Amino acid sequence: MKVCTLCFHQCASPSALVAHMRKHTGEKPFECTECHKKFTRADHLRLHLRTHTGEKPFECTECYKKFRQAGHLRGHLRTHTGEKPFECTECSKKFTEAGTLRMHLRTHTGEKPFECTKCHKKFTRAGHLRGHLRTHTGEKPYECTECQKKFTQARNLRMHLRAHTGKKLQVKQKVPE
Numbered sequence: 426m427k428v429c430t431l432c433f434h435q436c437a438s439p440s441a442l443v444a445h446m447r448k449h450t451g452e453k454p455f456e457c458t459e460c461h462k463k464f465t466r467a468d469h470l471r472l473h474l475r476t477h478t479g480e481k482p483f484e485c486t487e488c489y490k491k492f493r494q495a496g497h498l499r500g501h502l503r504t505h506t507g508e509k510p511f512e513c514t515e516c517s518k519k520f521t522e523a524g525t526l527r528m529h530l531r532t533h534t535g536e537k538p539f540e541c542t543k544c545h546k547k548f549t550r551a552g553h554l555r556g557h558l559r560t561h562t563g564e565k566p567y568e569c570t571e572c573q574k575k576f577t578q579a580r581n582l583r584m585h586l587r588a589h590t591g592k593k594l595q596v597k598q599k600v601p602e
Contacts, residue, residue: 426435427442431449436442444466447453453463455470459477464470472494475481481491483498487505492498500522503509509519511526515533520526528550531537537547539554543561548554556578559565565575567582571589576582 426437427439428435429442429445429449431446434445436445447465453465455464455467456462457464457470457473457477459474462473464473475493481493483492483495484490485492485498485501485505487502490501492501503521509521511520511523512518513520513526513529513533515530518529520529531549537549539548539551540546541548541554541557541561543558546557548557559577565577567576567579568574569576569582569585569589571586574585576585
């Protein structure tokens with residue numbers, strides 16, 4: 426067992442310790458050739474590459490929805506079983522996934538780890554920051570198929586679509602060409 430001298434995390438091997446130390450140093454030696462995003466671990470890069478290839482090798486036997494990662498399938502399966510093994514120690518609310526519990530805990534701590542580099546506004550979720558950044562860039566990736574009006578947020582397009590259809594619809598982000 427190898428132990429990190431900075432945080433005392435235990436690693437099973439010297440190579441695992443080297444990979445762990447990158448969390449402290451910020452080193453990201455594995456780069457995506459498609460979008461140049463960098464990663465601390467090769468397996469994280471391999472998972473990321475599926476966002477470019479569209480590969481989703483893990484399929485739900487109940488509803489046939491497909492996933493890029495086995496862990497995402499495991500979490501999804503809980504939607505069918507109703508199992509919620511992750512419980513908030515503050516309010517006892519239960520969740521199907523550990524990540525959702527971590528996000529929920531921010532409602533109790535007030536933590537907002539995602540900060541806009543332009544105006545320094547802080548957010549509890551990365552997706553909220555991405556949406557906010559569009560107010561600075563002017564990007565409007567959500568387009569109405571009826572009238573071609575564009576929106577920065579999917580929820581704004583959903584509300585707009587009600588004017589055309591009278592009902593709530595799901596929308597997908599327009600993929601840049």
